[in-house]
Amino acid sequence: NAGVTQTPKFRILKIGQSMTLQCAQDMNHNYMYWYRQDPGMGLKLIYYSVGAGITDKGEVPNGYNVSRSTTEDFPLRLELAAPSQTSVYFCASSSQSAANTEAFFGQGTRLTVV
Amino acid sequence: AQSVTQPDIHITVSEGASLELRCNYSYGATPYLFWYVQSPGQGLQLLLKYFSGDTLVQGIKGFEAEFKRSQSSFNLRKPSVHWSDAAEYFCAVGARYSGYSTLTFGKGTMLLVSP
Numbered sequence: 020n021a022g023v024t025q026t027p028k029f030r031i032l033k034i035g036q037s038m039t040l041q042c043a044q045d046m047n048h049n050y051m052y053w054y055r056q057d058p059g060m061g062l063k064l065i066y067y068s069v070g071a072g073i074t075d076k077g078e079v080p081n082g083y084n085v086s087r088s089t090t091e092d093f094p095l096r097l098e099l100a101a102p103s104q105t106s107v108y109f110c111a112s113s114s115q116s117a118a119n120t121e122a123f124f125g126q127g128t129r130l131t132v133v
Numbered sequence: 134a135q136s137v138t139q140p141d142i143h144i145t146v147s148e149g150a151s152l153e154l155r156c157n158y159s160y161g162a163t164p165y166l167f168w169y170v171q172s173p174g175q176g177l178q179l180l181l182k183y184f185s186g187d188t189l190v191q192g193i194k195g196f197e198a199e200f201k202r203s204q205s206s207f208n209l210r211k212p213s214v215h216w217s218d219a220a221e222y223f224c225a226v227g228a229r230y231s232g233y234s235t236l237t238f239g240k241g242t243m244l245l246v247s248p
């Protein structure tokens with residue numbers, strides 16, 4: 020009963036490095052999302068996907084890329100990491116749009132860029 | 134554009150006391166409203182949601198929320214708080230944003246429970 024699994028849980032990057040945050044769900048959900056959470060700011064949508072092969076930008080997409088080759092996986096790529104990308108990243112999935120149904124969240128990846 | 138305001142950043146409640154967390158939203162149409170809870174080191178979990186019908190909705194863990202259209206509010210309540218309720222609580226509205234539907238979250242209210 021895994022739900023949404025994110026790896027890694029913690030990571031420290033140097034400025035200019037790149038990395039991929041992994042996200043996998045086993046609920047056969049079509050909709051998947053990446054959010055970032057900054058202290059006192061709530062969650063902001065980075066990218067979302069409505070199915071395999073379909074992705075689109077959210078509110079704060081700059082500096083990130085995504086792909087969705089399968090229903091289960093939705094990795095988030097950071098190229099040229101910057102201190103402004105220090106944040107906690109959450110992946111989520113839902114059977115329909117999260118605007119009108121329950122979204123299931125992973126435990127998060129805490130990323131620090133130094 | 135839609136927005137969600139949670140006016141209280143932190144709230145401290147004694148164990149066994151009642152709780153009310155405030156949430157106000159701004160949205161032009163009938164909103165879909167949610168409360169999510171985030172325990173330390175965890176992801177978000179849905180407490181309850183309102184789509185239509187009865188304006189008082191029941192959720193998990195003994196929480197309830199009341200939708201008041203005239204006040205654009207969706208306040209979360211619990212009659213008796215337990216120490217395990219200490220967490221961060223997020224109100225969210227489901228709406229369209231620049232061509233897609235998504236959740237817009239408030240900034241959260243951190244609940245501290247004192248013995």
